[in-house]
Amino acid sequence: MADVSVPCSACEQPIRRGDEFCATCGAPVSREAKAALLARLEVTHVAFATQIKKVRSAQTTIAVLSGLFVVSGILFFFITRGQADDALTQLAGLNDSETLVEAVAGATTVGELRGALEREPYQVLGLNLFLAVVMLGLWFWSKRATLPAIITAFGIYVAVLVASALQDPTTLAQGVVLKIIVIAALARGVSAALAARRLETEP
């Protein structure tokens, strides 16, 4: 792929894929030049184009994940709050200092349980929004360096799925088709980004 180049805007010498600066005059490579080079490579090297397509779909998946986390954060905020309200009405009339027959999630008194129930919807919302921000950050990173960003997104997403399944196994089945699609797209993106990097560094 080293045979494909675009001319440096300053000195007209060839800029190749992966260059951040011109090797002849030191001028920084513009974003337009990088985009033009990528477009050329996709036309001339079919194998590379196939990999880039998979990488792009993984990048889109990361952005979609970010949106999905926002949506699920809002959704589960209201669901959790509804469940918490139901539980709180059952506790109505009980004194805060009364001890529970059986400790629930670390709470030993009614007061502690009330506090935990009231906090839970916000914890759920906060976690989901945090993950949405993380995915958004990874999407930006994937524009500059695809391979590490996709690996990280894959690892974090799988870990989040496992963690929420441990917390509440019923969540595993929710949207399982979507989850499988996401995992498959990210996994494909990892091997495609790696293959693309190999093709780029070959002479």
Next chain:
Amino acid sequence: MNTPLGCSACAQPQDADAKFCRKCGRSLKDGAADVRHAGAPPLLSSPPSLVRSVHADSRLLRELAWLCALPVLVSVAYAIAVRMDGTSVVKDVSATAAMTLIASSGALLNLSLVCSALHLPTAREFGKTALIALILAPTLAATFWFLHEVLGFALLDAYLEPYLEEGWPVALGYLEVAVVTPIAEELLFRGLIQPKLGQILSLDEAWIVQAALFAALHLSPVILLTHFLMGLALGYVRRSSGSLYPGIVLHGAWNAWVLASSQG
């Protein structure tokens, strides 16, 4: 075989006739230097062009997948066992033993890689580690305080309960949390995962991704951020000193502090 001509500043491979570095833009005064003689830090990676074959790549990805998946399986098994009939010392010890087994097996299969990192660093490196600890500790402590007191997450509060209930010495819990686990995790993440990532990513990328995986594999969104910061600090210490020892000490000291301050 590619001669590793590279930029003496950022160690990226260059052509022999290049006048400026392709990656960092610095002027290459006498042409690209031979990286091996340019005082480059101990290689935690080989430049991408040296590890070419697709076969080697998929093998590497598979190894990394195992190194990440096995600890997750242990955590899942532990969580299911605890859900069924509560925590116990046997479960704790088994989980820690399983993790150590995974880390040791990985180390045995990559003996030269791990042994090259088991040397005492210079006094200067230890000083650097202490400095990082001084900067990091208040940041992490503040974050933990926020999570624990303000947001109400439980963290390690109940960790020593089974030890007290079953009559085991509290020291056993500390041994697991502050000695064995740090050794296993440093071996696994900084001793194996970071260098292996370094074969397909740049050193900086491998450092960041390792920290992200370290955070993710603890399977708790609550501590994702704090463990990411820890992973960055420990990964940096490993990179700059070339040794696993400073990280083990830092990690152990930190775990001991968190355990101690979660009690009571």
